[in-house]
Amino acid sequence: MKNINALQLDNVSTFVGKTVLVKNATFEVKPGEIIGLIGPNGAGKTTIMKTILGLMKFKGKVVVNGREVSENDHQALDKAGALIEHPAIYPFLTGKQNLTLYAHDQKDMVSLISDLQMSSYINNKAKGYSLGMKQKLGIAIALLNQPQIVILDEPMNGLDIESTIRVRKLIKRYSDQGTAFLISSHILSELQKVMTRVVLISRGQIILNKEVAEFEKISHQKYHLTTDNNKLAKKIFAAYQITFTANENYLIVSQKDIYKIQDLLFKEGIHLKEMLPLEANLEQIVVDILAEKRG
Amino acid sequence: MIYSIKQELYKLVHRKISWIAALILFFLMLITGFALADESKKLILTLTFDSSDFIMFILVIVGATCFSMEFQNNTILTLLYKSSNKVYVYLSKYIVLFIYDVFLHLLALFYTICLRYTLFNYQVNWSELYLYHQPVWLNMLTALLIDLVTTMLIIAIVFLLSCLINSNAVVITASLLVTLMGQSISSDLMNGGKLVGIMKWNPFNMVDLTRQYANYSMYALTTQLNNQELLVGSLVYIFIFVIAGYLIFRRKRF
Numbered sequence: 197m198k199n200i201n202a203l204q205l206d207n208v209s210t211f212v213g214k215t216v217l218v219k220n221a222t223f224e225v226k227p228g229e230i231i232g233l234i235g236p237n238g239a240g241k242t243t244i245m246k247t248i249l250g251l252m253k254f255k256g257k258v259v260v261n262g263r264e265v266s267e268n269d270h271q272a273l274d275k276a277g278a279l280i281e282h283p284a285i286y287p288f289l290t291g292k293q294n295l296t297l298y299a300h301d302q303k304d305m306v307s308l309i310s311d312l313q314m315s316s317y318i319n320n321k322a323k324g325y326s327l328g329m330k331q332k333l334g335i336a337i338a339l340l341n342q343p344q345i346v347i348l349d350e351p352m353n354g355l356d357i358e359s360t361i362r363v364r365k366l367i368k369r370y371s372d373q374g375t376a377f378l379i380s381s382h383i384l385s386e387l388q389k390v391m392t393r394v395v396l397i398s399r400g401q402i403i404l405n406k407e408v409a410e411f412e413k414i415s416h417q418k419y420h421l422t423t424d425n426n427k428l429a430k431k432i433f434a435a436y437q438i439t440f441t442a443n444e445n446y447l448i449v450s451q452k453d454i455y456k457i458q459d460l461l462f463k464e465g466i467h468l469k470e471m472l473p474l475e476a477n478l479e480q481i482v483v484d485i486l487a488e489k490r491g
Numbered sequence: 492m493i494y495s496i497k498q499e500l501y502k503l504v505h506r507k508i509s510w511i512a513a514l515i516l517f518f519l520m521l522i523t524g525f526a527l528a529d530e531s532k533k534l535i536l537t538l539t540f541d542s543s544d545f546i547m548f549i550l551v552i553v554g555a556t557c558f559s560m561e562f563q564n565n566t567i568l569t570l571l572y573k574s575s576n577k578v579y580v581y582l583s584k585y586i587v588l589f590i591y592d593v594f595l596h597l598l599a600l601f602y603t604i605c606l607r608y609t610l611f612n613y614q615v616n617w618s619e620l621y622l623y624h625q626p627v628w629l630n631m632l633t634a635l636l637i638d639l640v641t642t643m644l645i646i647a648i649v650f651l652l653s654c655l656i657n658s659n660a661v662v663i664t665a666s667l668l669v670t671l672m673g674q675s676i677s678s679d680l681m682n683g684g685k686l687v688g689i690m691k692w693n694p695f696n697m698v699d700l701t702r703q704y705a706n707y708s709m710y711a712l713t714t715q716l717n718n719q720e721l722l723v724g725s726l727v728y729i730f731i732f733v734i735a736g737y738l739i740f741r742r743k744r745f
Contacts, residue, residue: 270572270576273575284569293501293505297498
């Protein structure tokens with residue numbers, strides 16, 4: 197069983213009518229892996245998640261725990277849990293009743309209530325819950341019945357710091373027990389603390405799929421420059437077709453262009469004030485990669 | 492499938508409206524008892540204090556919210572991925588509403604017996620022959636069974652509309668219009684002269700099944716079908732509407 201991927205997407209394209217929302221997505225998730233699915237708004241993250249859950253029309257192959265998922269056959273998802281868009285909660289039921297609706301095992305449910313510190317309000321009707329309470333209940337529903345794969349769309353939405361830490365620990369514990377996770381989040385710094393692999397999606401296409409360690413290396417291939425005349429430096433880089441991204445105060449360039457840049461700046465009399473390898477800041481890396489893709 | 496049915500039952504049992512509706516049914520039957528004090532007691536018993544119309548309204552409201560609550564609470568996604576096939580989600584809801592329908596009809600029977608012997612104390616012999624040369628008790632049971640078919644037809648229409656229209660209010664209004672105005676819409680459709688032979692099989696005609704059973708001479712003229720034909724027509728339309736509703740549900744974007 198250990199050799200079977202928890203999730204495998206092969207050339208998956210998702211459609212709404214004739215519009216293609218996701219194009220040829222291919223990636224895999226191994227048992228115990230925590231995948232961060234990141235990308236700008238409208239990139240197709242939620243669509244991919246819905247596709248995996250057999251909720252969208254698609255072409256290609258989605259395999260969960262060795263079994264294929266289709267739009268009308270979800271048997272492969274019997275060991276899957278998910279939180280998509282908003283927590284799926286019935287307001288007329290109490291938190292406990294919402295969990296009971298899906299729970300196969302009472303022990304599992306009790307343990308999740310305690311792990312997520314929901315005991316004080318779990319017997320109240322869910323209609324009175326705050327956003328954070330609903331979010332925790334939604335996460336608990338996704339984690340019920342010892343799932344082999346869990347799909348979480350923006351799980352930290354509305355959570356306070358304490359709850360965020362609790363959820364993070366819970367994700368790590370489940371992952372250590374072999375549960376695979378596919379998580380999307382806009383809070384990349386938070387995601388960076390748990391994920392083992394990054395899948396970057398833009399305009400419906402997967403543009404990067406790397407282990408976090410590899411991903412961090414990318415950052416060191418970039419340099420952060422500050423000159424005494426950034427405006428002129430930008431013009432020169434553009435004239436010599438040097439790829440760069442710019443901010444008001446600094447420029448980011450590729451390691452391969454460093455010597456050429458130093459020469460050019462010297463010739464033009466621009467003083468190079470600072471030149472440092474870029475730190476492994478996921479947000480910045482993502483911004484850079486996306487900027488590069490946009491040309 | 493059984494798992495999906497259990498889930499739907501759990502939700503139905505925990506919804507306040509399911510129980511409040513059962514109480515409302517009693518009060519409406521009670522009011523009917525007073526309002527129809529001068530009518531034939533046998534007819535009142537056969538129609539279980541006109542419970543069929545009230546059950547119809549209850550089912551339209553509960554049925555219409557059956558799907559809309561899933562869309563409003565985003566629970567439809569969980570329901571769909573947790574069930575092995577979309578058809579189970581659709582059918583389990585239909586089956587659970589059928590169970591609730593049976594429950595309401597049994598409740599109507601219970602209320603009728605209670606009211607007959609307590610508040611109204613009708614001097615009617617249950618074994619006295621009444622409609623179709625059958626005893627009153629048999630008329631009452633037959634009317635209840637026939638009404639189960641009529642109400643399931645209405646639920647099938649409600650489900651079909653719920654999958655077509657996202658607005659809960661529009662679904663309830665349209666379903667009530669079919670229920671209340673079905674007869675006049677049907678009459679209009681049958682005004683075509685030559686086409687009456689075909690148009691008498693229109694679905695709006697079928698919603699009069701229970702009313703025709705209790706008042707054959709009046710309704711048979713309008714529907715131009717006998718009881719058996721109405722029953723068969725209703726069952727066929729239930730099948731068609733359930734299938735059509737499911738096909739729309741299957742194509743719906745979530």
